[in-house]
Amino acid sequence: MCGKTCAQSIYSTLAANIKILYDNNIIPGLGVILVGSRPDSQTYVNMKSKMCEKYNITSKVIKLSEEVDEATLLNEVDLLNNNNDIHGILIQLPLPSHIDEDKVLNRVDRIKDVDGFHIENVGRLSVNKNPEYYPCTPHGCIELLKYYNYDIQGKHAVVVGRSRIVGLPLAHLLLHNNATVSICHSKTIDLHSITRTADLLFVACGQAKYITSEMVKDDAIVIDIGINPVDDSTKKNGYRLVGDVDYDMLVNKVKAITPVPGGVGPMTIAMLLQHTVSAAQRQLIAI
Amino acid sequence: MCGKTCAQSIYSTLAANIKILYDNNIIPGLGVILVGSRPDSQTYVNMKSKMCEKYNITSKVIKLSEEVDEATLLNEVDLLNNNNDIHGILIQLPLPSHIDEDKVLNRVDRIKDVDGFHIENVGRLSVNKNPEYYPCTPHGCIELLKYYNYDIQGKHAVVVGRSRIVGLPLAHLLLHNNATVSICHSKTIDLHSITRTADLLFVACGQAKYITSEMVKDDAIVIDIGINPVDDSTKKNGYRLVGDVDYDMLVNKVKAITPVPGGVGPMTIAMLLQHTVSAAQRQLIAI
Numbered sequence: 001m002c003g004k005t006c007a008q009s010i011y012s013t014l015a016a017n018i019k020i021l022y023d024n025n026i027i028p029g030l031g032v033i034l035v036g037s038r039p040d041s042q043t044y045v046n047m048k049s050k051m052c053e054k055y056n057i058t059s060k061v062i063k064l065s066e067e068v069d070e071a072t073l074l075n076e077v078d079l080l081n082n083n084n085d086i087h088g089i090l091i092q093l094p095l096p097s098h099i100d101e102d103k104v105l106n107r108v109d110r111i112k113d114v115d116g117f118h119i120e121n122v123g124r125l126s127v128n129k130n131p132e133y134y135p136c137t138p139h140g141c142i143e144l145l146k147y148y149n150y151d152i153q154g155k156h157a158v159v160v161g162r163s164r165i166v167g168l169p170l171a172h173l174l175l176h177n178n179a180t181v182s183i184c185h186s187k188t189i190d191l192h193s194i195t196r197t198a199d200l201l202f203v204a205c206g207q208a209k210y211i212t213s214e215m216v217k218d219d220a221i222v223i224d225i226g227i228n229p230v231d232d233s234t235k236k237n238g239y240r241l242v243g244d245v246d247y248d249m250l251v252n253k254v255k256a257i258t259p260v261p262g263g264v265g266p267m268t269i270a271m272l273l274q275h276t277v278s279a280a281q282r283q284l285i286a287i
Numbered sequence: 288m289c290g291k292t293c294a295q296s297i298y299s300t301l302a303a304n305i306k307i308l309y310d311n312n313i314i315p316g317l318g319v320i321l322v323g324s325r326p327d328s329q330t331y332v333n334m335k336s337k338m339c340e341k342y343n344i345t346s347k348v349i350k351l352s353e354e355v356d357e358a359t360l361l362n363e364v365d366l367l368n369n370n371n372d373i374h375g376i377l378i379q380l381p382l383p384s385h386i387d388e389d390k391v392l393n394r395v396d397r398i399k400d401v402d403g404f405h406i407e408n409v410g411r412l413s414v415n416k417n418p419e420y421y422p423c424t425p426h427g428c429i430e431l432l433k434y435y436n437y438d439i440q441g442k443h444a445v446v447v448g449r450s451r452i453v454g455l456p457l458a459h460l461l462l463h464n465n466a467t468v469s470i471c472h473s474k475t476i477d478l479h480s481i482t483r484t485a486d487l488l489f490v491a492c493g494q495a496k497y498i499t500s501e502m503v504k505d506d507a508i509v510i511d512i513g514i515n516p517v518d519d520s521t522k523k524n525g526y527r528l529v530g531d532v533d534y535d536m537l538v539n540k541v542k543a544i545t546p547v548p549g550g551v552g553p554m555t556i557a558m559l560l561q562h563t564v565s566a567a568q569r570q571l572i573a574i
Contacts, residue, residue, distance in 0.1 A: 102416060123410030126459075127451040129389060154476045162462060164414040172413075175449060175470055180481065182469040183462055189441045194467065197480075 001223075001256050003140075003263040006147040007270035011055060014270075017277050018056055021284060028280035029058040030088045030114070030272070031080035035073065035099070036066035041092050048090070051269050057276055060086060070099050074107050081109040087283065088114035088276035093165065111282065114275035116169065125169055128176045133275045138170035140267025141202060141223050142177065148256065150200075150221055153178035158195055160184045160211070160244070161204035166225055170202055191215070209246040213253055222250060222257040225264050288510075288543050290427075290550040293434040294557035298342060301557075304564050305343055308571060315567035316345040317401070317559070318367035318376045322360065322386070323353035328379050335377070338556050344563055347373060357386050361394050368396040374570065375401035375563035380452065398569065401562035403456065412456055415463045420562045425457035427554025428489060428510050429464065435543065437487070437508055440465035445482055447471045447498070447531070448491035453512055457489055478502070496533040500540055509537060509544040512551050 021028055030052055034045050045061060052059035062076050073095075080089050089112045095101045105117045113121055116135040124131035133139075145152060157179035161167035167183065175181045179200065184191055186205075195201055195215045203211050204225035216222060226244025243260030250257055258264055308315055317339055321332050332348060339346035349363050360382075367376045376399045382388045392404045400408055403422040411418035420426075432439060444466035448454035454470065462468045466487065471478055473492075482488055482502045490498050491512035503509060513531025530547030537544055545551055 119407055119410040119414075119416070121410075122413055123406040123408075126409055126413040127406075127455060129406070154474050156481070168414060171470075175472075178472075178474040180469065180471050180475040182467065182481075183458075184467050185462075185465075187441050187465040188467040193484075194443070194469075 001144055001148050001258045001263065003144060003258060003266040006144050007266040009147065010143070010270045010274060014274060014277055015055060017281065021277070021280050022056070024284055026280055026283050027056070027058055027085070028088075028277050029060065029083075029086045030090060030276045031083065031086040031112075032059060032061045032090045032092060033064065033073070033076055033080070034061060034092045035064045035068055035095055038094075041094075045092055048269055048272060051273060052276075055273060057273060058085065066096055068096075068099075070103070073099060073104055077104060077107045081107075081112065086112065087279035088112055088272075090115055090272065091117070112279060114272060114279060117165070122164070122169070125172050128172075133278070134173060134271075135165060135169040136271040136275065137166050137225060137264060137268045138173050139271045140264055141170060141225070142173050143271065144223070144258070144264070144267050145200070145221070150256065152200065154180070155199040156180045156182065156197055157200040157202065158182045158184060158198035159202045159204070160191070160195065161206070161225070163204065166204040170204070174200075203244040205244050207244055208242050209244070211245040211250070213246070213249045216250060216254055218253055219255045222254050223264060224258050224260050227260060227265065288431055288435050288545045288550065290431060290545060290553040293431050294553040296434065297430070297557045297561060301561060301564055302342060304568065308564070308567050309343070311571055313567055313570050314343070314345055314372070315564050316347065316370075316373045316375070317563045318370065318373040318399075319346060319348045319379060320351065320360070320363055320367070320377070321348060321379045322351045322355055322382055328381075332379050335556055335559060338560060339563075342560060344560060345372065353383055355383075355386075357390070360386060360391055364391060364394045368394075368399065373399065374566035375399055375559075377402050377559065378404070399566060401559060401566060404452070409451070409456070412459050415459075420565070421460060421558075422452060422456040423558040423562065424453050424512060424551060424555045425460050426558045427551055428457060428512065429460050430558065431510070431545070431551070431554050432487070432508070437543065439487065441467070442486040443467045443469065443484055444487040444489065445469045445471060445485035446489045446491070447478070447482065448493070448512070450491065453491040457491070461487070490531040492531050494531055495529050496531070498532040498537070500533070500536045503537060503541055505540055506542045509541050510551065511545050511547050514547060514552065
């Protein structure tokens, strides 16, 4: 499964919708708050901004120092909440440890919460009651399966990892799509015995090439959500990115698998842009 | 496992805490809203009120007709929210179909939400971020296991049923207690193959004696959350209550099992009273 191909198809639809917005004098806008100078966070924000630019979505990146105090950060969220040119707001995680992450996420106006991390959207997703937006990475995984016409209903979906950003919301989305869902994590004993029964296996455990051939059945569909840098002296920056799944070992065994990079990553960004355009479309409807 | 025995132990602790509240002139109070005249809802409310009375918790039951309009119902919630003698509020479900159930549940003051159904408490439970209260039935299941010293961490917990009242919040609680969690439901294919791998099996599917011997492994611990009336001409009211598990078939096979009645039911009520007392204790701390 190629995330780039699927994302491209989403962007085609988006481009048409963005044109309609422009025709109505609405320029979709994404506000991003980036705190500190983590290289990975900077890379992610740059990738998102670049893609926004490509599709004529304004992206306003607020960069704050690692030492920023909570009140200042909350004030920046308020400014974005009250800015009519900003339709979607993204708080790049993680935030420094002296900041109450929940307080910041819950300060985002719920209808601008394109990442789906506001606690009310989390609750709504949990009980399948129309959250404003789904978290981008889990949503991207579901859209990728749908694009390739892989059924979810009635399948045994195994999710390895239970983070609030990926594993948990993904489990909810799968459940609401009528999969039987198993959630595994660091405290799971005999992980193999569960992953081997997966029709759909989603891996977000943050460990390079953790899932190997003997942990997966032959006709499984494997979605690799990990992004891990591993040393590689042949690369100019000294590393390359690999997933949580041993792709080379599995690619000729399973029914389908996503590569890293080029799998879930592009889908996450496509979903972020899609959510931002949806948010802007509300303004269109409100005209 | 006997729910009555465990509940009794909880009431002993509660009674001491209630005495302290009385010594400080605080009478714990539970407000209950009952809409319509469903016999099962009336029975549940009566059982809860009776137990409150036994332990010196005031229970104020607001009975509204099946035809009540939403505004009137919301106003009754507001009155309970603003009533300083009421520490916990329970909306007996289900509500009639012309009422927006979510709107009513979310109107309950979050700190009086002793049933844990307010969407923010649902979200907080989902991501393990200190909900004010856990839903009573799932909480009762966890307390019952702890009372009997059965480990949850690392066990494979299978939940049959995905309701917002039982199955979903139970899955979250098990996950946060470090179980590996599988959620099965009406769309699950080959349920047997999953239930047979359960160390801990929780059944809340609403079908009398649905789980039979061959669906469970020998050393499983089985928690039966179902309550189904079945015809029984030897009873004076013409029926008796059975669970979702065939107790007689399983009792000599599995490691432990809860009966119906006398298993999870008494635990649900004990948790409701415990949450109400906790809510009243906040007033004590605030003095």
